[in-house]
Amino acid sequence: MGSNKSSSSGFALTRRHFTQAIAATAAAGAVGLPSTRAQAATSINFVGWQGYDDPVAFDDFLKSKDITLNTTYIGNNDEIVAKLRGGGVGTIDIVTPYMGYIPLLVKLDLIQPIDVSRVPNLEKVMPIFRNDPNINVDGKLYGIPFTWGGGPMVYDPAVITNVPTSWKDLLKPEFTGKVGMMDDPLGNMMIGALVATGTSTPTKITAAQLEQTIDFLIEVKKQSRVVAASWGDLSDSIARGDVALTFNGWETMVKFCGDKGKVVQYTYPIERTNAWLDNYCIAKDAPNLDAAYELCNRVISVEGQKRLAEVAIQAIVNSDAVAALPADIRSLYPYDDIANYGKKAGFFGFPPVEPEGDLTTFSDWLKAYERFKTA
Amino acid sequence: MESRSNYWLVAPSALIFCALFIAPMAFFAVLSFWQVEYFELSTEPTLANYRDVFANYWRVMGFTVVVATATALLTTALGFVFSFLARFRAVEWAQALLFIVLITLFGGYLMKIYAWKTILGNEGVLNSALLALGVISSPITSLLYSPQAVVVTLMHFSLPFAVLPIYASMRGIADSEVEAARDLGAGRWPILSTVIVPRCQSGIVAAFSFVFLIVGGDYVTPLLVGGKLTMIGNLIAPQFGAQFNWPLGAAMSIVMLAAAVIVIYLFRLLVALWSRQ
Amino acid sequence: MTLQTPPETRSKQDSPAALLKLRGISKRYGDFAAVEPLDLDIFPRDFVAVLGPSGCGKTTLLRIIGGFVSPTTGTVEIDGRDVTKIGPEKRPTNTVFQGYGLFPHMTVRQNVGYGLRLQKKTRAEIDDRVAEALRQSRLTEFADRSVAALSGGQQQRVALARALILRPKVLLLDEPLAALDLKLRHTMQDELRRLHQEFGGTFVFVTHDQGEALSLANRIAVMNAGRIEQEGNAESIYAAPATRFVATFIGDANLLQGERHGGQVKLEAGPAFADAGPDGAITAVVRPKAVKLLAAGEGADVQIAGMVEDVVYLGDHIKCSVKIMGEQQIIVHLDAAIAPRPVVGEQVNLGWPLLQQRVVVA
Numbered sequence A: 001m002g003s004n005k006s007s008s009s010g011f012a013l014t015r016r017h018f019t020q021a022i023a024a025t026a027a028a029g030a031v032g033l034p035s036t037r038a039q040a041a042t043s044i045n046f047v048g049w050q051g052y053d054d055p056v057a058f059d060d061f062l063k064s065k066d067i068t069l070n071t072t073y074i075g076n077n078d079e080i081v082a083k084l085r086g087g088g089v090g091t092i093d094i095v096t097p098y099m100g101y102i103p104l105l106v107k108l109d110l111i112q113p114i115d116v117s118r119v120p121n122l123e124k125v126m127p128i129f130r131n132d133p134n135i136n137v138d139g140k141l142y143g144i145p146f147t148w149g150g151g152p153m154v155y156d157p158a159v160i161t162n163v164p165t166s167w168k169d170l171l172k173p174e175f176t177g178k179v180g181m182m183d184d185p186l187g188n189m190m191i192g193a194l195v196a197t198g199t200s201t202p203t204k205i206t207a208a209q210l211e212q213t214i215d216f217l218i219e220v221k222k223q224s225r226v227v228a229a230s231w232g233d234l235s236d237s238i239a240r241g242d243v244a245l246t247f248n249g250w251e252t253m254v255k256f257c258g259d260k261g262k263v264v265q266y267t268y269p270i271e272r273t274n275a276w277l278d279n280y281c282i283a284k285d286a287p288n289l290d291a292a293y294e295l296c297n298r299v300i301s302v303e304g305q306k307r308l309a310e311v312a313i314q315a316i317v318n319s320d321a322v323a324a325l326p327a328d329i330r331s332l333y334p335y336d337d338i339a340n341y342g343k344k345a346g347f348f349g350f351p352p353v354e355p356e357g358d359l360t361t362f363s364d365w366l367k368a369y370e371r372f373k374t375a
Numbered sequence B: 001m002e003s004r005s006n007y008w009l010v011a012p013s014a015l016i017f018c019a020l021f022i023a024p025m026a027f028f029a030v031l032s033f034w035q036v037e038y039f040e041l042s043t044e045p046t047l048a049n050y051r052d053v054f055a056n057y058w059r060v061m062g063f064t065v066v067v068a069t070a071t072a073l074l075t076t077a078l079g080f081v082f083s084f085l086a087r088f089r090a091v092e093w094a095q096a097l098l099f100i101v102l103i104t105l106f107g108g109y110l111m112k113i114y115a116w117k118t119i120l121g122n123e124g125v126l127n128s129a130l131l132a133l134g135v136i137s138s139p140i141t142s143l144l145y146s147p148q149a150v151v152v153t154l155m156h157f158s159l160p161f162a163v164l165p166i167y168a169s170m171r172g173i174a175d176s177e178v179e180a181a182r183d184l185g186a187g188r189w190p191i192l193s194t195v196i197v198p199r200c201q202s203g204i205v206a207a208f209s210f211v212f213l214i215v216g217g218d219y220v221t222p223l224l225v226g227g228k229l230t231m232i233g234n235l236i237a238p239q240f241g242a243q244f245n246w247p248l249g250a251a252m253s254i255v256m257l258a259a260a261v262i263v264i265y266l267f268r269l270l271v272a273l274w275s276r277q
Numbered sequence C: 001m002t003l004q005t006p007p008e009t010r011s012k013q014d015s016p017a018a019l020l021k022l023r024g025i026s027k028r029y030g031d032f033a034a035v036e037p038l039d040l041d042i043f044p045r046d047f048v049a050v051l052g053p054s055g056c057g058k059t060t061l062l063r064i065i066g067g068f069v070s071p072t073t074g075t076v077e078i079d080g081r082d083v084t085k086i087g088p089e090k091r092p093t094n095t096v097f098q099g100y101g102l103f104p105h106m107t108v109r110q111n112v113g114y115g116l117r118l119q120k121k122t123r124a125e126i127d128d129r130v131a132e133a134l135r136q137s138r139l140t141e142f143a144d145r146s147v148a149a150l151s152g153g154q155q156q157r158v159a160l161a162r163a164l165i166l167r168p169k170v171l172l173l174d175e176p177l178a179a180l181d182l183k184l185r186h187t188m189q190d191e192l193r194r195l196h197q198e199f200g201g202t203f204v205f206v207t208h209d210q211g212e213a214l215s216l217a218n219r220i221a222v223m224n225a226g227r228i229e230q231e232g233n234a235e236s237i238y239a240a241p242a243t244r245f246v247a248t249f250i251g252d253a254n255l256l257q258g259e260r261h262g263g264q265v266k267l268e269a270g271p272a273f274a275d276a277g278p279d280g281a282i283t284a285v286v287r288p289k290a291v292k293l294l295a296a297g298e299g300a301d302v303q304i305a306g307m308v309e310d311v312v313y314l315g316d317h318i319k320c321s322v323k324i325m326g327e328q329q330i331i332v333h334l335d336a337a338i339a340p341r342p343v344v345g346e347q348v349n350l351g352w353p354l355l356q357q358r359v360v361v362a
């Protein structure tokens, strides 16, 4: 779950699953509690999104390895940076950044490279994720990719017969008032940059291109009825018939809408869309390195990945786990043609955080996004 | 001697008041003069945040003040009518009416929002009913995702906060006051305007203030039923989240708070002017 | 049955037309009758007390007159006009409520001027009349205070001034003195009498205190269980109670049960005498002051023998309880200077003249 899916209630939905799952685990774990107490366990410090601890924590894996998990949940990726810089190095073991943040974390010397020999399950991770340039810095792997997603255009096939092929089609009069936008700054601006400036690296744009991007987003906003607060909300709007197609979407919306009794489909417009990849990273000077590697390997194991796909409805990276998924869950994501996913979506990463030539920074983006918000 | 010991008696509550209200405000005030650069807080005092607020956010802030004022006026009026009925017209039902108002507080905030989505949506209760009755031929799409939807939802949510203070102050009006006014020649309207409203001044102002502050600081309702609507809360909240710019968020909050204080003060003045004998 | 009725100061026949006429007025709340059908006439310049125990319907009756309660049956007529269907805001009456109903958000001056402001009088007239009313009520120095800062008696004066300034044809007062302490009550009684005289209007007030009724009112209507049992001037009601209830409610009274047959009354306690009236159970009423201790050989219209049970010196008189036949008791008020005083256990003869005795049915 990258920064783009972070504040979503799609997330809230998955969080509900997680909470149930965690409660069940706690109940089961309580029985064996006294015996584990007797030994000195390794206590691992985990800083990440709520739910991202579940694939390693849901069963008795941690207990068998004599590891206890000390989790700190984050509200955005910046908190990972802030926590590590604010005295976290040396105490934090695992962080779960969006791949776009990894170059920054490396540059700031906050995470350490992965010794791939200690993570045998990486063999099963599909190359498109394993080889993502964001997580491979100077030839070294810095993150264990374990879940991903993209931003296709979601539509209601009962209403939309003339399915758009370009994001620009949303501006057609026939779609006026039928569009639902997602309030997702990074995702919207990256797609907006792809469409409005024709760039193939939407994270590297100038101030003028940023203006063009925002102008385009405002055009789309004029076509929209709603700028939804969360994925759950956007799904709700489609399910209720208030909107019929979306700007920026998420493959998982098929499931959310399906749960509300609405059949929707998605398409990847010709300009492509953005995609995200979330990772387990090992913090610099992690005090429990061995246990951290255990977790890294576990999160991409078949068991952990199936758990993630079946309970949280997240897209996964382990090809063996994908093969073992039930058909309905498998069909939510374009696993079958995953090698060509790059033609549909790009793992673009993140705009510069600090000034870099005439390129706009992330804070420039957020500032510019407010013009869209208040338009 | 005696007064000094009395001061000591209020010391604990003064401490709690400071800890709960003054300290966070002071923290915000100080924070608003700082700046964040690349994840680092710079404590060099600056007015940049305030300049930013007045340059870039005044429109949204103005819009928020308008929505909050309208909602607060409507809700206060509704709360007044409701309290009036409970206190003077349907006295036997007063307990039941107040109970209903209170119970809606337990429903929670999101439940009310989703209830209104269900009512106002394209395939919602209202549109379906109007369609079925033949009043309209296609759904009125502007019901949901509009400023009106935000106002209605916030009115529903904040009504108890308006009813309670107004009803409490109406309870303070003795029946004999109202009867005396009638006896001295006052009809319905003069009774309302020269006795009941002036006697409820504090309740009315409290109701208005509660609702104004609830609406002024809200960012969930515009997100969920406002469609494309942005209120200042929607721009403040991300400063404390994704944007990670607490100082700007603090400056925005403080300017908004000042605006609220001014509007509430003006409203208070208006009510006092009305109540002047 | 009546041997002597004290003269009425005024009777319905020889007086000018009644200012306030209640005809067949009653009020029911569901099955409960707060006021039974009744008639009442009140004349100009009367100071009328509606006197009765708590819950007898006094306030209800007063509120019917003021227009706050609409009667179940009957009509209210004031100065020749039927006002039954007219609300209090349009009636020529004003009320001093039991809790006064002052407006706490206004000063004394604003309270007093409220009615005139509603009448849209000119500023000058309002100022003049308010100043005059404040002066009359001795409130001038409090004029600009908040009413909440006043004492009970001062608040009462404000309520009076606020009502009287509108020159009502009838001023209604609900238990006007009940909330005041004893000393203040006496002062306010004088005040009310003075205002009644100066103002020259018609006052109707409700009270459960017979002393208040006797000392203030020139006419008293005694109410019991929704009925007016007797109406007349204070003397006639004291001297000639029409019912057993009136007799007991006003002043102390000795009650003696008896039976009447063909104009002959026989009391259970012994004595018999002639008294015209229907056959059946009667009660003979005699005030303690009317009862004499008979000297040996002295006679009286009605005589009873008994034994002194208790003697209490009360300053202006001596209260003596005498036990008579059938475990009954007679209270006698003796002159404080009597000598020798009766002593407990002494056998005495009591007696009184028929003229000082009242025989009522049941």
Ligand SMILES: Nc1ncnc2c1ncn2[C@@H]1O[C@H](COP(=O)(O)OP(=O)(O)O)[C@@H](O)[C@H]1O
Binding pocket: C029, C033, C034, C052, C053, C054, C055, C056, C057, C058, C059, C060, C061
């Ligand atoms: N609004 C009402 N509803 C029902 N009963 C009432 C109402 N007002 C008065 N009563 C009843 O009528 C009776 C007379 O009341 P009230 O006139 O106030 O008595 P008083 O003034 O003599 O004490 C009481 O028993 C009272 O309970």
Ligand SMILES: [Mg+2]
Binding pocket: C058, C059, C060, C175
């Ligand atoms: Mg009463």
